[in-house]
Amino acid sequence: MNEEKKYQRIYEDEVTDNLKDSLEMPDRYYDLSHQQRMFITELVDIGNRTAVEENLDTSVLEETAALAAEMGTQLYNFANMLATYLNTDDEKGQD
Numbered sequence: 272m273n274e275e276k277k278y279q280r281i282y283e284d285e286v287t288d289n290l291k292d293s294l295e296m297p298d299r300y301y302d303l304s305h306q307q308r309m310f311i312t313e314l315v316d317i318g319n320r321t322a323v324e325e326n327l328d329t330s331v332l333e334e335t336a337a338l339a340a341e342m343g344t345q346l347y348n349f350a351n352m353l354a355t356y357l358n359t360d361d362e363k364g365q366d
Contacts, residue, residue, distance in 0.1 A: 277315075278300065278308070278311055278312050279301070280302040281311075281315055282300040282303075282311055283298070283299060283300055306315055
């Protein structure tokens with residue numbers, strides 16, 4: 272979805288008709304003046320950036336990455352242990 276369509280969808284589908292009426296703004300995105308569209312675009316972008324910054328705390332992401340690395344190491348070691356067990360079991364079956 273191109274950027275302009277995203278802003279249009281948000282304005283037309285998410286902003287309530289009551290708010291548009293009370294602000295005396297048109298129902299359709301492309302009926303807005305260029306300045307109004309720039310204002311809507313900036314508000315949406317700021318809201319998006321703020322939501323990402325607030326919900327993707329870098330310290331939490333760093334801890335998650337470290338945990339994922341540790342889990343990967345543990346799974347690798349577990350797979351090696353199983354492989355060793357299976358090889359040992361195969362050798363016993365051949366005796």
